[in-house]
Amino acid sequence: MEIRHATDPESVETATAAELRDRYLVTDLFAPGEVCGLYTHEDRMVIAGAMPADQPLAIPAWEAVGTPAHLDRRELGVVNLGDPGDVIVDGSAHKLGTLDGLYVGKGSDIRLSGEGACYLLVSAPADATHPTARFSRDTVEPLALGEDSRASRRDLYRYVWGGGHPSCRLQFGVTVVHDGSVWNTMPPHLHDRRTEIYLYTGLAPGDRVIHLLGRPGATRHLLVADRQAVISPAWSVHAGAGTGPYAFVWAMAGENTDYGDLQTVTLEQL
Numbered sequence: 001m002e003i004r005h006a007t008d009p010e011s012v013e014t015a016t017a018a019e020l021r022d023r024y025l026v027t028d029l030f031a032p033g034e035v036c037g038l039y040t041h042e043d044r045m046v047i048a049g050a051m052p053a054d055q056p057l058a059i060p061a062w063e064a065v066g067t068p069a070h071l072d073r074r075e076l077g078v079v080n081l082g083d084p085g086d087v088i089v090d091g092s093a094h095k096l097g098t099l100d101g102l103y104v105g106k107g108s109d110i111r112l113s114g115e116g117a118c119y120l121l122v123s124a125p126a127d128a129t130h131p132t133a134r135f136s137r138d139t140v141e142p143l144a145l146g147e148d149s150r151a152s153r154r155d156l157y158r159y160v161w162g163g164g165h166p167s168c169r170l171q172f173g174v175t176v177v178h179d180g181s182v183w184n185t186m187p188p189h190l191h192d193r194r195t196e197i198y199l200y201t202g203l204a205p206g207d208r209v210i211h212l213l214g215r216p217g218a219t220r221h222l223l224v225a226d227r228q229a230v231i232s233p234a235w236s237v238h239a240g241a242g243t244g245p246y247a248f249v250w251a252m253a254g255e256n257t258d259y260g261d262l263q264t265v266t267l268e269q270l
C-alpha cells in the first residue's frame with residue numbers, strides 16, 4: 001500500500017510539476033487480479049482499485065490501517081467503473097452496473113467479483129455501523145448543474161451525501177459531464193472541513209482532464225488520464241476541463257456529512 005502524507009498549501013506554489021504529481025496524482029490503482037491501495041493522511045482516507053479476474057477479491061488488511069480486517073473500524077464506498085459485477089457483503093450479492101455505487105458499513109466482510117468489473121473503493125474511519133445500501137445510477141435523481149453556453153452541463157448523482165443514507169464521515173457519488181461540455185465544478189469551491197478525492201473515468205486514451213488544485217489565487221494544474229485520481233486536501237479547489245467526454249467519482253470524508261458545507265470561489269478570487 002502506498003502512503004501519502006498530509007501537505008500544506010504553501011508548498012503547492014513552489015512545487016515542481018513532478019512533485020505535484022507525486023503528492024496529489026494517483027496513477028496505479030488498477031491491475032487485473034489485484035486490490036491496489038493508497039493511504040492518505042488527509043482525513044485518513046484510503047483509496048483503492050480492484051479488478052477481479054476469475055476469483056473474487058477481498059480487501060487486504062493493510063498494515064497502515066492497523067486492524068485485523070480493513071473494515072473493522074472503517075466504512076466504505078464502492079463505485080463500479082467497468083462491466084457489471086457482484087459485490088458480496090456478508091454473504092449477500094449486490095449487482096453493480098457501470099457507475100452504480102454501494103455503501104458498506106463498518107465491520108462488514110466484502111468480496112468483489114465479476115470479470116470485467118473494475119471497482120473504485122474509498123474508505124474512511126467510522127465509529128458506528130450503518131446498513132449496506134446499493135445505489136443505481138438509473139434510479140438516483142441527479143442534480144442538473146451547469147449550462148451548455150458555459151460548456152459545463154453535468155449530472156451529479158449523490159449516493160451518500162448526508163441527505164439520504166446515513167454514514168459516519170464518508171460521502172460519495174458520480175458526476176457525468178454532458179457531451180459537448182468540458183467543465184466540472186466551475187465555479188469551484190472549498191470545503192475546509194473535508195478532504196475530497198476525484199477519480200476520472202470514461203476518458204479516451206489520448207484525452208486528459210486538466211485539473212486545477214491549490215488555494216484560490218495560487219492554483220496549479222495536473223493532467224489526469226483515465227482511471228487516475230487526485231487527492232484534494234481541505235484547502236484546495238478541485239475543478240477541471242476535459243479534452244473529451246468523461247465522468248468522475250467524487251468521495252469525501254471529514255468533520256461532517258453536510259454536502260452543502262462548502263464555500264463557493266468566484267472567478268475573481270480564483
Ligand SMILES: O=C(O)C(=O)C[C@H](O)C(=O)CO
Binds near residue numbers: 175191238262
Ligand atoms: O460537478 C460538480 O460540481 C461536482 O461533482 C462537485 C463535487 O460533488 C464536489 O466537489 C463536492 O464537494
